[in-house]
Amino acid sequence: MSVLAALARLRAAREGVAQPIATVRHCHLASRPMVLVPLKLAGEAAAPLGAVVGTDPDHPRLLVVPQPRDRDLRFSFAAELAEVLLPYVEGFAGATETVERRGGEPYERCLDAPQILVPNRPAVTFLGLLGRSTRFRRADGPCPVHPSVPLLGRWLTYFADRSHRPGSSLLLAATEALSTHWATGQSALEDANLAALVGWIDPPEGMSGARAAEEAEDPLLWPPAGPATDPGFDNEVLAPAVRAYEEAPSGHAVERVAQALRTQLEPTWRLMWRAAGLLRALPEGGRVGERWEADRGSFTRFVERLAENGPPQARRDGAVGAAARLAGLERAQAGYEVQRAYDDPLIMAEYRLTGEAFAGTVTAADPGHAEGEGRSRKLRPLVTVKTADPVQPAPGTVLGSPDRRGHAAEVVEVAGDEITLKIVKGMGRGRTPAPGSVPEPGERVTYTSLTGDFPSSPALPDPELTPWTHGGPPEEYVPGDEEAREEWA
């Protein structure tokens, strides 16, 4: 939470409607995302109760578990979910492009990737657990399940894992995506209620956001967005319906449970598409495509791993795998923060406030300025920027700029509100700077000490060479019968 975001919350509270805290969209939004709203049984770790899922706002598919304690019914829920989810996901695996890379073999990457939208973080956690409880199952052997079930488990595990990566858009939680772009007049804790959050951002005609959010807290008007259900609903509606099914498992009894779940899921289904619409209306940030490319690459590698018949993801990472994962997440986090600031002046403003960036107008420029003589002559154009921003950088600091890619400048001197910069990168190879590579007097520019250069993560040994300090080489992970048979009580 930055001061700017805090200020936006204050204003939202006063105006009664959410305020923007981003000027562009920082997540990828697929042209045809799949919305999935799961519900789970209270008191259980991962007992599915039902879900709505689909890619067409007008045709949600409702999945129901009429007796959530019944293990077989849970597996048929998983198989049904697989029936909807797997064709969607696998539909992206076919069309690929060849990507050349410097100093490496070219590789294949899918042209597009699937995107799953769920209401909130607990839904992501639930999908991860559902993945964990299904990915070790087997289609043959002692407790056979439909062959799609373990495959679904591996995909759900993959999506849930990937969603921890900052900047990834393969699996998005709507509340998180919306909160990145709007500040409401309530607390972050209350923003976890999707209906309230959407109410603040897009209140119904003639109603304030604050009032809409208040209405959203009534579970009778706006059932919770899951995966946890409203206890009142559980006790008064669901429990009798489940009991009726238990006494006489007829089609009628199933329909009664389905009807009960429909009342809880439909409002959230509509909210999810509204949330997608709100996000879609924002212009996409300049570096969102780059991150989506990384998502596509990751998706492609997972498709390949499945095609090679690799084992399902292990229960726990080994030492090397865990270190690599952590380093990857840290880099993704740092990269995401920098990219957001470069893409969005409103995010950059947060760094301007803390003195890590400044914006101003160019008052003088000497594009022909050079250092050294003869062969060691280096073009070093000088630019003077006048700024009203509070904190100013120390001489010698190297700065980047969101205005020009590959551009870098070094602070030469700070005199009052004027900063003289020496451009050190991004002018081309000629004796004079490439056209447009040096800011001209009168131009509005932004510079920041925030750059995308992170120290690369330390080289990690191959898992076979894990040192004894870290438990030595891990045993190769082979899921056994025990896991395939694991109870799901």
Place this chain on the structure above:
Amino acid sequence: MNRLDALRGPVSARPHDARAIAALAANPGCARRALLDAAGVDKDRTARHLGVPAPFGRSQFAITRGNAFEALVKENGCAGLLRLLRELFGLAVEEVGYQDVESVGAHLRHSHTRALIDRAAREGEGTAVFYDHPLLSLEIAGHTSYLEPDVVAFQLGGRFHIVEIKSFAVIDGQAAPDKVAAAARQAAVYVLALRTLLTDLGHDPRLASHEAVLVCPENFTNRPVATSLDVRRQLAVLRRQLARMTEVDRLLAEVPDGLTFDLAPDGDGVPTRPARELAEALSRVPARYAPDCLSTCDMCMFCRSEARECGSTDLLGRQVRDRLGGVSGMAEALGMAEGVLTPAEGQEEIALLLRTAERLRQECLR
């Protein structure tokens, strides 16, 4: 009449359970909550009477599952539990005693628990016993609260361990961190109560181990798994908090004479006190609302609407309030940002920051 009794009115004080005591630590700065709790006011009833009940429901599915799991763990005189604890502490105990304290009847449970614990502490090593349904007590601001540890206190190798049975799952060695934290806070309450009892009996309080045992279902099964839980930190927080509770006299000194939160129940126990009058009485004691209250305090909805009425920055969360340099009013903070309000002494710095932030925001959204 005791001032706390006067605040509560002519009903018996509501006893605290471990969960409530653990929650005391959640918002130590709230005078309203401190007083209501010290007086043993039934906050849930109060909030209901005001028409703003807290949204704390429990699903019968969760309750059923919790009870079934607890029964399973305690089956056959806790035989399964013994196996788990033997593995956890690496002890070679073959035999174990089982004492169901509940068998003596509710009114005697506390004294019976005392006697049993006293005997066990005296006899020392070698007698491993489970105590099912023990009843401990803890003094909270002058009132005795009776506590029922998630039923089992256990003595093994000369030490007592509190065993908490919870029905949330531990999956591949991991559980939901908020649930584990809540369990640790509750266990700390029991450890403290047990240590108090040992001290009373003249034993070494350290006989009650700070390592509580958490028993949860493993993965997606009903099979219990035990994990040891170090609650030293939670104990320290709790002690500090309870010490503060005794400062309730200081809070009482600021309460206007004649103030009461009495619901004035009629013969059938239906409150007759006008809700508006009650609300007014409550507003005489300052609250310290924070969004966290929404998950911990029965009075949360009342305090939130009060905070809304006075436009407090508390509504937006502690993080926001910290960012605003602790400025308490939303209008005040916005006024400083927009330059229409002259900052008070000591606020110049935050006012400058807010003004700059406002300028940057306007510039970017133009």
